[in-house]
Amino acid sequence: MNLNDYRMSRRTFVGSVAAALATVWLAPPGLRAANKTLILKTIPATGEALPVIGMGTSRTFDIGSDETTLSELARVLQAFFDNGGKLIDSSPMYGEAERIIGELLSRAEHRDKLFAATKVWTDGEQAGIRQMEESLEKWGIRRFDLMQIHNLRDWRTHLKTLREWKAEGKIRYTGITTSHGRFHRELEEILRNEPLDFVQFSYNIENRIAEERLLPLAAERGMAVLINRPYQRGTLFRKVKGKALPDWAAEFDCKSWGQFFLKFIVSHPAVTCVIPATAKVHHMKDNMAAGFGRLPDEAMRKRMVDYFESL
Numbered sequence: 345m346n347l348n349d350y351r352m353s354r355r356t357f358v359g360s361v362a363a364a365l366a367t368v369w370l371a372p373p374g375l376r377a378a379n380k381t382l383i384l385k386t387i388p389a390t391g392e393a394l395p396v397i398g399m400g401t402s403r404t405f406d407i408g409s410d411e412t413t414l415s416e417l418a419r420v421l422q423a424f425f426d427n428g429g430k431l432i433d434s435s436p437m438y439g440e441a442e443r444i445i446g447e448l449l450s451r452a453e454h455r456d457k458l459f460a461a462t463k464v465w466t467d468g469e470q471a472g473i474r475q476m477e478e479s480l481e482k483w484g485i486r487r488f489d490l491m492q493i494h495n496l497r498d499w500r501t502h503l504k505t506l507r508e509w510k511a512e513g514k515i516r517y518t519g520i521t522t523s524h525g526r527f528h529r530e531l532e533e534i535l536r537n538e539p540l541d542f543v544q545f546s547y548n549i550e551n552r553i554a555e556e557r558l559l560p561l562a563a564e565r566g567m568a569v570l571i572n573r574p575y576q577r578g579t580l581f582r583k584v585k586g587k588a589l590p591d592w593a594a595e596f597d598c599k600s601w602g603q604f605f606l607k608f609i610v611s612h613p614a615v616t617c618v619i620p621a622t623a624k625v626h627h628m629k630d631n632m633a634a635g636f637g638r639l640p641d642e643a644m645r646k647r648m649v650d651y652f653e654s655l
């Protein structure tokens with residue numbers, strides 16, 4: 345997609361700047377990185393504030409019980425909480441990830457900050473209920489903040505259960521996910537017709553299809569937006585390998601390519617939170633730093649796309 349396809353209207357953007365200003369809060373003293381502010385956005389359904397950088401767990405947390413790998417992941421999780429992180433996203437689809445999250449949460453400081461998000465990924469009402477109960481046990485928590493229907497799978501059945509669970513206080517928010525640009529038409533139909541609190545899909549500086557319909561629709565419907573695959577599973581870094589970060593990245597407090605990619609995403613007005621995945625402490629610190637300081641404005645976002653496409 346080139347710049348001509350870039351379709352954020354000025355009106356939308358001005359509104360978003362006002363919203364962004366309203367949601368940039370001072371972080372608690374321990375979290376003020378170089379006197380920068382932790383960036384928060386609000387969940388439209390309730391006005392609850394969330395830090396814009398969350399954490400994914402696909403593949404990175406799907407490991408065995410090797411103590412060395414576990415203790416490295418424990419440090420990754422601790423770096424997440426220590427730098428203001430709250431939202432962790434997982435799924436029963438991610439092998440051992442939910443069990444590992446549970447094991448590491450039990451050792452983590454500040455785990456009371458957790459905003460727990462997982463998914464239901466099976467067919468049938470009873471199987472769905474069993475799977476969600478198993479997930480609770482694996483994470484070792486009493487309730488999920490957000491339960492999402494993974495990849496639209498048997499969504500009519502699970503949506504009924506999720507509404508009941510929300511009414512009973514067993515979950516706080518309902519959501520649905522897709523990725524890689526799949527099922528967008530069907531997802532749009534669902535978003536138009538069903539009240540949901542969250543929607544999750546892929547969006548990054550290379551793959552900006554979601555700007556055309558999904559992001560505006562989610563904003564119009566008052567849904568919080570989680571963004572997966574912010575680094576195209578890491579392939580974006582290959583494209584910029586050996587390339588210097590432009591000097592003007594400093595204008596929005598950006599010191600690395602990781603921060604460049606994440607700040608591009610969370611500066612979109614409709615995006616609530618992005619969920620990069622990493623198994624490395626230094627990458628986690630890098631990712632979390634994107635959640636502090638200034639964000640690019642509309643003109644800067646265009647410049648970022650231009651620059652990235654020129655590489």
Ligand SMILES: NC(=O)c1ccc[n+]([C@@H]2O[C@H](COP(=O)([O-])OP(=O)(O)OC[C@H]3O[C@@H](n4cnc5c(N)ncnc54)[C@H](OP(=O)(O)O)[C@@H]3O)[C@@H](O)[C@H]2O)c1
Nearest residue numbers: 400401402521523572573574575576577578602621622623
């Ligand atoms: N349908 C769905 O619901 C769906 C689909 C896809 C993904 N998701 C969710 O979205 C999350 C994120 O997507 P993803 O895991 O596919 O891909 P991603 O976050 O775009 O990329 C992950 C890759 O980026 C690398 N990385 C992370 N931070 C880095 C940094 N600062 N510098 C350099 N490299 C870095 C990681 O390697 P290192 O470990 O070496 O850092 C890893 O290989 C998933 O974990 C999952 O929770 C949901």
